Amino acid sequence: MNVRCGCRPVSGQKRRRSGTRWLRAFAVLPLLASVLAACGSDEGSGRPTLNWYNFPDDSGALQKAADRCSQASGGRYRISYNKLPRAADGQRQQMVRRLAAEDDSLDILGLDVTWAAEFAEARWIREWTGTVKQRATEGTLRVPLQTSTWKGRLYAVPYNTNTQLLWYRKDLVPTPPKTWAEMIAMARSLARQGKPHFVEIQGAQYEGLTVWFNTLINSAGGSILNPAATEPSLGPPAVQSAEIMRRLAKSPAADPSLSNQMEDQNRLAMESGTAAFEINYPFVYPSMKANNPDLFKNFRWALYPRVDAGRPARPTIGGIDLAVSAYSRHPDLAFEAALCLRNRDNQLTAALDGGLPPTLRALYDDPAFMKAYPFSREVLTSLEAASVRPLTPAYQNISIAISHTLSPPSGIEPVSSVDTIRDQIDDALRSEGVIP
Structure with a gap:
């Protein structure tokens, strides 16, 4: 066991069989626990430690932000920047368990953009009001703010965001497609010519499949839930979206591994030279540059394909929102620290070092950001027209219902699949039924 900040574990002693001595040892445990707990803070010096729990960042940008704000x-x-598990499910599980136990050692929480409603409904996070709310919203992009809002109240501040673009090979596709129909037709033509032609997209049974469906349905003018998030909406836009997914999966455009592919498998397939198109996040750009410089010369980007030519695409955004725990012993300082962590300098560092698009509108005109992100205009355009995943405490169950029903994409039956999704969402919203 490693115990930091000068507190040392009690040295081992020989085992004694005396029941009296064992009772004494147990009596000491609560005191020892309190001493060890004090090791995690600077309370004795009068300077509190604010524990920030967030995803593990390999770039060092988050640690830099913590040091700067300290x-x-x-x-x-x-x-103190505390790294959560790498997988989103593990991150949520750790925080949910500790918040349910009213753990007061959590101060600032890095929430996935789908968690604010759930955490707010459970009263695990504090509402942002007054001056801190004004500072949190000023200059922040409109759509990322929606992910931090529940029932008209702000419960977090957007730290970073993300959006998908269409990436393509200019040597194969001089002019990028504007719609899904155009892209599938181009892929068919390339296949007939014996050229690389796959469209790389997230088709595995996980959150990425839900994101694909959510983007299509919003781009078609619909939504998964009604505005009040009380019942499923779906309708014709959902059927149209399911038809597009099935059409791609049944066409030559589909990678043979479509039903098992996630973002990183899409990246690797594009870098291997077997694909002509890729729907993915900006992290693929520096990866292509490093891993396949020859192919990188023809690696280009465009806006997410439209469902209808006359309607803009509304890609689903990702990102992290910073919330303040309801059990923090220093909530006022935690609000101040969260605002510092996502200020202009720290968001710029996160973008340049970590590849995370900022949520502050002004940074999209910053020369350093524009140089590092030659596709910054397309990212901003996408973010301003973007959609969010359904805002509801039941989102986890809704996402599972969608990804389970639409997997594999080649097995989608547009009308009956949408009917199944509707029924399962209705059960999830009413806390009924068993979610697969």
């Missing part, structure tokens, strides 16, 4: 506080607090 220094900028003038000694009033120190931010």
